[in-house]
Amino acid sequence: MTTEIKENGNQLIAVFNGRLDTAAAVQAAEDVKPLLEAQNKEIILECEALDYISSSGLRIFLGIRKEAAAHGSKVIVRNINSNIRQVFVMTGFISLFEIE
Amino acid sequence: MDLHCELLLEEYDAQLPVIERLEKVVKATLKDALDRNGIQVTAVKTRIKTRDSLAGKLALKGSKYHTLSDITDILGARVITFYTDDVDRLAAMAEKLFDIDWENSVDKRRLHDTDSFGYNSLHYICRLPKTVIDDPDLNAIRFELQLRTTLQHAWASINHDIGYKTGVEIPRDYLRRINRLAGILEMADDEFSRIRSEITDYRRRVQQLVQNGQLSEVQLDGDTFRSYLRARPFEALNRRIAALNQAEIQEVPLDNYLGVFIALGCKTLGDIDQLKKKCEEDAYTLARHQLGNTDLDIIASSIGIQNICIVWILTQGGGKIGLTRLFNALNGENEQNSLLADMTYEQALGLAFMR
Numbered sequence: 024m025t026t027e028i029k030e031n032g033n034q035l036i037a038v039f040n041g042r043l044d045t046a047a048a049v050q051a052a053e054d055v056k057p058l059l060e061a062q063n064k065e066i067i068l069e070c071e072a073l074d075y076i077s078s079s080g081l082r083i084f085l086g087i088r089k090e091a092a093a094h095g096s097k098v099i100v101r102n103i104n105s106n107i108r109q110v111f112v113m114t115g116f117i118s119l120f121e122i123e
Numbered sequence: 124m125d126l127h128c129e130l131l132l133e134e135y136d137a138q139l140p141v142i143e144r145l146e147k148v149v150k151a152t153l154k155d156a157l158d159r160n161g162i163q164v165t166a167v168k169t170r171i172k173t174r175d176s177l178a179g180k181l182a183l184k185g186s187k188y189h190t191l192s193d194i195t196d197i198l199g200a201r202v203i204t205f206y207t208d209d210v211d212r213l214a215a216m217a218e219k220l221f222d223i224d225w226e227n228s229v230d231k232r233r234l235h236d237t238d239s240f241g242y243n244s245l246h247y248i249c250r251l252p253k254t255v256i257d258d259p260d261l262n263a264i265r266f267e268l269q270l271r272t273t274l275q276h277a278w279a280s281i282n283h284d285i286g287y288k289t290g291v292e293i294p295r296d297y298l299r300r301i302n303r304l305a306g307i308l309e310m311a312d313d314e315f316s317r318i319r320s321e322i323t324d325y326r327r328r329v330q331q332l333v334q335n336g337q338l339s340e341v342q343l344d345g346d347t348f349r350s351y352l353r354a355r356p357f358e359a360l361n362r363r364i365a366a367l368n369q370a371e372i373q374e375v376p377l378d379n380y381l382g383v384f385i386a387l388g389c390k391t392l393g394d395i396d397q398l399k400k401k402c403e404e405d406a407y408t409l410a411r412h413q414l415g416n417t418d419l420d421i422i423a424s425s426i427g428i429q430n431i432c433i434v435w436i437l438t439q440g441g442g443k444i445g446l447t448r449l450f451n452a453l454n455g456e457n458e459q460n461s462l463l464a465d466m467t468y469e470q471a472l473g474l475a476f477m478r
Contacts, residue, residue: 077418077419078419078421085373105462105466108462108466109413109466109470110417110419111463112413112429112466113410113413113426114414114421115375115422115424115426116423117450117453117454117463118379118429118453119373119375119425121454121455122454122457122459123457
């Protein structure tokens with residue numbers, strides 16, 4: 024599992040690759056730290072290469088959303104696969120994130 | 124300018140640093156008291172009369188003042204409120220905060236005859252008491268505190284602007300029109316206050332009806348829906364769902380479901396409650412079916428209300444299109460919503476309520 028942060032103008036893009044399970048969550052939480060202090064940015068969580076998300080992964084997404092709201096940033100979850108989409112619906116997280 | 128006035132100006136120059144300190148303390152004291160009393164205002168402003176402005180005043184009526192301390196508006200503070208009732212609340216607050224020089228204070232709102240309208244503002248001449256700050260220099264200086272509403276402030280500012288800019292005596296007809304506007308704004312101020320009081324009463328009545336369970340008597344709107352949500356009507360269902368996986372419930376706002384319920388034809392809170400009662404058990408079944416085979420141990424507090432809406436749409440024959448509309452309402456319109464709808468529909472197909 025890798026997480027890469029890219030900057031593109033006013034956007035910060037976190038590109039997730041692999042399985043965001045409990046084991047990978049510790050490193051991923053460390054990797055997304057630059058997103059937590061972003062002021063007035065559009066934060067994209069790019070999930071095209073993300074195969075799986077666990078509760079720990081949802082907590083990381085949630086943490087990014089909370090900090091973004093506090094710092095005037097906006098979070099968009101992009102290109103989730105059908106399994107992750109299912110997780111978002113099952114947990115009610117669908118109403119928490121803008122999904123593209 | 125005569126010698127007496129020049130001496131007063133010298134006294135002003137010498138006092139200026141103390142007045143500047145006083146300005147900071149007065150502003151901070153007012154802001155702190157407003158916060159503590161929970162009074163929202165448009166602005167808290169202070170200003171120190173400039174040397175030129177003071178010189179102008181002295182040139183006109185300098186002989187009236189023996190010392191600088193006779194001039195009570197060298198430091199002026201102004202608090203501008205939203206509502207006329209708040210001027211009286213602020214007056215009570217100021218009376219507790221400051222020592223009021225009653226002889227020189229004036230409530231200009233009360234000066235008008237029954238058939239005249241014009242400048243409306245409450246002027247208090249104050250001193251900082253030792254309870255606020257124990258500093259003899261600051262405690263000695265009087266300052267003027269003006270309390271007025273936003274509309275009173277607008278009228279006073281425009282009236283001042285017109286009066287000064289023309290530089291000639293304003294004909295009676297114009298003065299009458301300006302004062303007529305003061306009357307209209309006084310009515311508007313009273314109406315704003317009445318509207319605020321009536322909305323507060325309405326919210327209390329709604330809250331009471333919600334508490335008493337008389338939901339069918341409450342029309343559905345933003346205010347009433349928030350009152351309904353405050354009673355946490357979906358919490359029991361959320362807890363049942365959370366218990367499936369011993370999940371943590373993440374609180375999220377549910378206000379965006381107002382539009383969903385309106386689109387589903389709900390007109391009163393009673394309609395929502397009926398819908399909830401009809402669908403609650405099936406909403407739980409749907410959650411159990413979805414979450415039961417996972418180890419997901421975090422859910423949003425929207426899960427109960429979301430599943431209730433899904434069940435209602437499906438049992439009413441709304442199908443995939445109805446679900447897409449639901450996700451559009453919750454998530455904004457985008458292509459993913461029809462995929463979400465397809466997936467949710469497929470998951471629900473095997474459940475009893477779909478028969």
